[in-house]
Amino acid sequence: xxxxxxxxxxxxxxxxxxxxxxxxxxxxxxxxxxxxxxxxxxxxxxxxxxxxxxxxxxxxxxxxxxxxxxxxxxxxxxxxxxxxxxxxxxxxxxxxxxxxxxxxxxxxxxxxxxxxxxxxxxxxxxxxxxxxxxxxxxxxxxxxxxxxxxxxxxxxxxxxxxxxxxxxxxxxxxxxxxxxxxxxxxxxxxxxxxxxxxxxxxx
Amino acid sequence: xxxxxxxxxxxxxxxxxxxxxxxxxxxxxxxxxxxxxxxxxxxxxxxxxxxxxxxxxxxxxxxxxxxxxxxxxxxxxxxxxxxxxxxxxxxxxxxxxxxxxxxxxxxxxxxxxxxxxxxxxxxxxxxxxxxxxxxxxxxxxxxxxxxxxxxxxxxxxxxxxxxxxxxxxxxxxxxxxxxxxxxxxxxxxxxxxxxxxxxxxxxxxxxxxxxxxxxxxxxxxxxxxxxxxxxxxxxxxxxxxxxxxxxxxxxxxxxxxxxxxxxxxxxxxxxxxxxxxxxxxxxxxxxxxxxxxxxxxxxxxxxxxxxxxxxxxxxxxxxxxxxxxxxxxxxxxxxxxxxxxxxxxxxxxxxxxxxxxxxxxxxxxxxxxxxxxxxxxxxxxxxxxxxxxxxxxxxxxxxxxxxxxxxxxxxxxxxxxxxxxxxxxxxxxxxxxxxxxxxxxxxxxxxxxxxxxxxxxxxxxxxxxxxxxxxxxxxxxxxx
Numbered sequence: 222x223x224x225x226x227x228x229x230x231x232x233x234x235x236x237x238x239x240x241x242x243x244x245x246x247x248x249x250x251x252x253x254x255x256x257x258x259x260x261x262x263x264x265x266x267x268x269x270x271x272x273x274x275x276x277x278x279x280x281x282x283x284x285x286x287x288x289x290x291x292x293x294x295x296x297x298x299x300x301x302x303x304x305x306x307x308x309x310x311x312x313x314x315x316x317x318x319x320x321x322x323x324x325x326x327x328x329x330x331x332x333x334x335x336x337x338x339x340x341x342x343x344x345x346x347x348x349x350x351x352x353x354x355x356x357x358x359x360x361x362x363x364x365x366x367x368x369x370x371x372x373x374x375x376x377x378x379x380x381x382x383x384x385x386x387x388x389x390x391x392x393x394x395x396x397x398x399x400x401x402x403x404x405x406x407x408x409x410x411x412x413x414x415x416x417x418x419x420x421x422x423x424x
Numbered sequence: 425x426x427x428x429x430x431x432x433x434x435x436x437x438x439x440x441x442x443x444x445x446x447x448x449x450x451x452x453x454x455x456x457x458x459x460x461x462x463x464x465x466x467x468x469x470x471x472x473x474x475x476x477x478x479x480x481x482x483x484x485x486x487x488x489x490x491x492x493x494x495x496x497x498x499x500x501x502x503x504x505x506x507x508x509x510x511x512x513x514x515x516x517x518x519x520x521x522x523x524x525x526x527x528x529x530x531x532x533x534x535x536x537x538x539x540x541x542x543x544x545x546x547x548x549x550x551x552x553x554x555x556x557x558x559x560x561x562x563x564x565x566x567x568x569x570x571x572x573x574x575x576x577x578x579x580x581x582x583x584x585x586x587x588x589x590x591x592x593x594x595x596x597x598x599x600x601x602x603x604x605x606x607x608x609x610x611x612x613x614x615x616x617x618x619x620x621x622x623x624x625x626x627x628x629x630x631x632x633x634x635x636x637x638x639x640x641x642x643x644x645x646x647x648x649x650x651x652x653x654x655x656x657x658x659x660x661x662x663x664x665x666x667x668x669x670x671x672x673x674x675x676x677x678x679x680x681x682x683x684x685x686x687x688x689x690x691x692x693x694x695x696x697x698x699x700x701x702x703x704x705x706x707x708x709x710x711x712x713x714x715x716x717x718x719x720x721x722x723x724x725x726x727x728x729x730x731x732x733x734x735x736x737x738x739x740x741x742x743x744x745x746x747x748x749x750x751x752x753x754x755x756x757x758x759x760x761x762x763x764x765x766x767x768x769x770x771x772x773x774x775x776x777x778x779x780x781x782x783x784x785x786x787x788x789x790x791x792x793x794x795x796x797x798x799x800x801x802x803x804x805x806x807x808x809x810x811x812x813x814x815x816x817x818x819x820x821x822x823x824x825x826x827x828x829x830x831x832x833x834x835x836x837x838x839x840x841x842x843x844x845x846x847x848x849x850x851x852x853x854x855x856x857x858x859x860x861x862x863x864x865x866x867x868x869x870x871x872x873x874x875x876x877x878x879x880x881x882x883x884x885x886x887x888x889x890x891x892x893x894x895x896x897x898x899x900x901x902x903x904x
Contacts, residue, residue, distance in 0.1 A: 236748070236751070237751070237752065237755065238748045238749065238751070238752040239627055239628070239727050239729075239752060241727065241864075241866045243864070243866040243867070243868060243869050244866065244867060244868075247868055247872070248493075248845045248846060248847045248869070249846065249847060251465050251466075251493070251494075251847060252465075252494055252510070252512040252513050252515075252516050252847065253468075253512070253516075254468035254469070254472075254515065254516055254519045255468070255469060255472065256469055266867065266868045266872055271854075273872075296748055296751075296752070297628065297748055298627065298628035298631070298661070301627055301628065301661065301727075302563065302658075302864065302866060303562075303563050303577075303864075304466065304561055304562055304563040304577035304578060304579055305465075305466065305579075306466070306469075306561075306579035306580040306581060324628055324631060325631075326628070326631060326661065327597075327631060327632060327661075327663050328563060328577055328578070328579060328663060331578075331579060331582070332579035332580075332581065335579065335581040335582075336581070385452070385595065386449065386450055386451075387450065387451045387452055387593070390450075397581075398581075398585065398593050399473075399477075399581075399584060399585050399588060399589070401451070401593070402454065402585055402588070402589040402591050402592075402593065403479075403588065403589060405444065405445065405454060405589070405591070406589075408444055408445060408454075409444055409454075409456070409482075409589060409590065409591055412444045412456055413456075413590075416441075416456070418458075418485075418486070419458040419459070419486075419553065419555075419556050420458060420459055420486065420551050420553060420556070420682055421485050421486070421682070422459075422484075422485055422486060422487060422488040422529075422530050422551065422682070423484065423485040423528075423530055424485075424682070
């Protein structure tokens, strides 16, 4: 994983609650065996017209003024539904590096952090303010700083967001969690020695 | 109880007994995984990662694979083979076969006598047992909590972690008791319980929590019903839902292929009997529902929390005080092409789907078949019945249920996820309405532009016969 220290980018808002992973990437795109090229499937059924190819001019991600936006501001409870890690892969593929919401579904949040997609939790007032900002001025730029866990608004105001210490360490150092687990090999072996195997699938 | 006498919940007991390393200020807990279920859709990138890093699967003997999500459910050809016509799906299935073979993981391929939906085969083979930790790259892994296991869905990176190390980094979730007391009325089922729970708490109500379903209405459910309830925990935002194991649980497990036997069974049973939450154990949150007040439930919107009693009317966006919720409801009704104040009862439908990891087990099929027997599916309705596994299919056929469905005009299919996730060609056409026994009514979930009403197998069967959303209860008279 690449290091993620600071994300600076323009914003785009989808002010819809409970955006589920089937909207972020519909299941028919999950027949892949790699992570590449999923960006074009992000929000596919909202982004394209009936034919699945022609951009829907009314959808915010297709509007010229929001091209290049890298910070998505979403309604409450973003990423609910399925465990597909294709959701963060698709968002990153579409150029989104951070999502701001009041709440994230557990599995999505875990998946996002493992891929360097930053989930930023803010309160509802801030969320509403950001919705308005995105609407009024598409050139609005935000800065999310991982080390200080702050989101800097255009007026200079800094808002602190929660981030557990371990995820923060992994983001700042570009460390993936598997390395940490692999280093515990002896401890896992000791656990296996003192706890009988519960079920044997190969039997 | 702990040595110091503090009462513990079922969740705490399972969690604590699987800690390879406790949670600290610096790192989440490291949790040992007893059983890892893998399928073709969420595993390929994890296996690729193992190859890139030169890693092996630590415990192939605690891992099992099955094909379910992208597999067709169309009939076998004259060679007894289920043909895969979708080239991408075929490639994904081939990749899965190669991965399982190369890494030594036992796997049930498409059409194999043991193949089926991952959350159906784990329990039916006796692999899912009380007190275990079970994970899978699928959010409905919560199903296995019906046995008093701690079971939850994980992403593909985590699938890789478990393959390589048999452990996971996890922050300890909070607990929530979901009490369902009283007796269910006739025609009211486990599905109606869980739809009512989610309608009450909302689809984010369980975020960061593990549910424990309690109360006499839960205890009175058979294992299939308990699986239905736990299955949809994730639709309430909870990664896991658990039910304390009891004699119903033990009777279900006893004698199954991977169940302990002889002296091992006695030892396991002694251990399992200690798992239920201790009297006085504290939960971080608690809610209570009255089972006797429930009637069949149905969803009207585009998430599983948008559910109502089947005789109620579609709510009006104006009645929502919260702006975001009002917008969401308005958007949902537009997608569903429904009007505020409209009754769903009598609403014409195009498709009925009985299947999915929520409601495709033998008792689900028996319920639906009992209702359908001697009746006909309405001419305007396409009804699909998709058994959850090849074993369920064989059992149903041995009981003649396939004939009941076929005689009524329904399609009897091969096992798989099918129209629940619409990856395999089984899908709704744009604008179609379906009554579905699956778990998600998200926009496009059952096919782009398709509209889903989630309900129980009984409600689905009644609606298939009537050609419209129908309360099954008045039609139950005379059924034994």
